[in-house]
Amino acid sequence: MASNSSSAYDLTLFNAIPLPERRVEQPPVPVIVEPRAPKSKAQLRRESVGAFANAVRVIAAATVLLMLFAGIIGSRVRLSMAQHESQQLKNELSIVQSENVRLNMQLNSMISDDMVEDYAENVLGLKKIEKYQIHYFESNGKDSAFVFKNKR
Numbered sequence: 001m002a003s004n005s006s007s008a009y010d011l012t013l014f015n016a017i018p019l020p021e022r023r024v025e026q027p028p029v030p031v032i033v034e035p036r037a038p039k040s041k042a043q044l045r046r047e048s049v050g051a052f053a054n055a056v057r058v059i060a061a062a063t064v065l066l067m068l069f070a071g072i073i074g075s076r077v078r079l080s081m082a083q084h085e086s087q088q089l090k091n092e093l094s095i096v097q098s099e100n101v102r103l104n105m106q107l108n109s110m111i112s113d114d115m116v117e118d119y120a121e122n123v124l125g126l127k128k129i130e131k132y133q134i135h136y137f138e139s140n141g142k143d144s145a146f147v148f149k150n151k152r
Contacts, residue, residue, distance in 0.1 A: 039047075109115070120126040 121128075
């Protein structure tokens with residue numbers, strides 16, 4: 001528990017630490033620039049040609065960078081469009097596959113033995129074969145076939 005007391009702190013211990021000296025910087029001495037001799041027309045022309053060449057280099061570099069940037073953006077756009085088209089084709093493939101399964105199931109139901117038998121009896125007027133109509137024969141000789149008068 002804290003108590004309220006009237007004791008004072010001895011701050012003289014901190015006086016032993018020397019304070020760093022403050023250095024006041026002198027302002028720099030102004031340099032007096034002597035005027036140059038006027039430039040000749042040839043020097044001025046060389047400087048202007050150099051400045052123009054530097055400007056052309058900077059513009060060419062900026063144009064190349066701009067073209068690269070445009071190419072990157074264009075390729076990203078084409079990639080995005082290709083991904084979108086791929087997704088649409090995948091969706092269409094899924095729909096076509098499910099339609100194929102449905103049609104195969106419908107075809108299998110139409111070709112079942114019962115459906116074929118029903119079609120043969122009702123539409124074609126065919127009847128089931130009776131056992132007495134079946135004749136089996138056995139041959140002891142070799143089996144062969146002859147073409148009669150080259151008719152096939």
